[in-house]
Amino acid sequence: MASRTIENYLKQLWLQQQESRGKYVPMGKLAALVGVTAGTATTMVKAIADSGLAKYAPRAGVRLTRAGEQLALHVLRRHRLLELFLVEILGIDWSDAHGEAEELEHVISETVLARIDLLLGHPSVDPHGDPIPSSSGTVEAPELCSLAELQAGSKTAIVRIMDQSAEFLRFAQTSGLVPKAAVVIEHNNPQAGAISARPDGKPPVILSMAAAAKFLVRPCPTAGKQRRKRS
Amino acid sequence: MASRTIENYLKQLWLQQQESRGKYVPMGKLAALVGVTAGTATTMVKAIADSGLAKYAPRAGVRLTRAGEQLALHVLRRHRLLELFLVEILGIDWSDAHGEAEELEHVISETVLARIDLLLGHPSVDPHGDPIPSSSGTVEAPELCSLAELQAGSKTAIVRIMDQSAEFLRFAQTSGLVPKAAVVIEHNNPQAGAISARPDGKPPVILSMAAAAKFLVRPCPTAGKQRRKRS
DNA sequence: TTAATTACTTTGAATAGTCAAAATATTCTA
């Protein structure tokens, strides 16, 4: 069994690899994600690599092996099921769920997890729209575009939010920009570097391109190749 | 914040003090309860004493201070609320709940705990009939007698089970000797060292005095002073 | 009351994680 420390390293590694399309993750990046110094990350990564969960290339970075990926996905599954459980069953605030799940993900037994999964009806996405890995360790990653890519007049629906910070999520919630919400793009002038989006039944919200890029939507305008851009 | 290790020491200490009516708990006993060697317990207890949570008397034992007691009760509250939650909401087996709660009790936040408490309707006892300490750190310990003390022909109801081991609890469950179950004592001959108890709607169960003593009941026969005996 | 048994404490060593600061390597810039 991997320690909770190692589980955290693996999970962050997996998430980061998604962002960087499988490239080696540099130590500095991993250290920042886990919240330790770079020296600590180097030490831990060498230990993780020794146990066969990752490949470590000095001065280049780390990458998960298949085994590491599987373990990371199990942790991520626990994390996301717990988030949904906390929100749906316990009524915990959307913006607090992530932090709570960060701890719980390491102590939930398989039995309890199975019960939670059942209680929630084998859900496929968490409260932020993030896909929940299957118990066999697979995730589907649908190609989505973001609010920033839509033209004025488009109508779409929020599917996923790419920022887990409590502050951002609180802002998203009060604005009405939550998963499943329908929105209309009112303005999107690339020159302005900001857009205006109006969630159904709510006043319009002004978003910088950086902020808009955090909201992934569907359907996407078929205008050209649909590309996803993450900050 | 006390570490999970220290929380475990404090909780076991509190439980043991209940058994021994407030006496100093000897190192060997504590070590066995926590599952470490006596030397380790000595070291930890000295650290705990240094932080003001217990009083350590070399070669005599340890005793919680008021502060230590309060902390222990908060851990116990988390433990017991979690047990009930696991059984009632998640449908976890009665006999597994204790082990699961043993881990969870250290990572549940106050927020989540409050939500669980609410969801369960501010319960006062856990699935084993153990009283749940209040959030302000108080427990009432009703004086109960055990099945072993009842005379043949008595009718009573199980209130609490004083053994948390999964095996014993499984036995209790299949026998029908669960909290709230009504039972009739069919035989109790002190000379035999065993009794026969029949739970309502179930076949009679033969119990040694030691086993019978683990089932606390109410009402108690007013015959003489009602005394509780724990193994 | 001496000797044996038992309980407890001390000591020395190990493991997992961590940081700060020093040493290196890489990459960028002029």
Next chain:
DNA sequence: TAGAATATTTTGACTATTCAAAGTAATTAA
């Protein structure tokens, strides 16, 4: 291409927790 700036790795040290084994005190038995 020689610094300068940046990123990474190494080193030495520290905390928390644990065990095994050796030493010490207390209790029990004879």
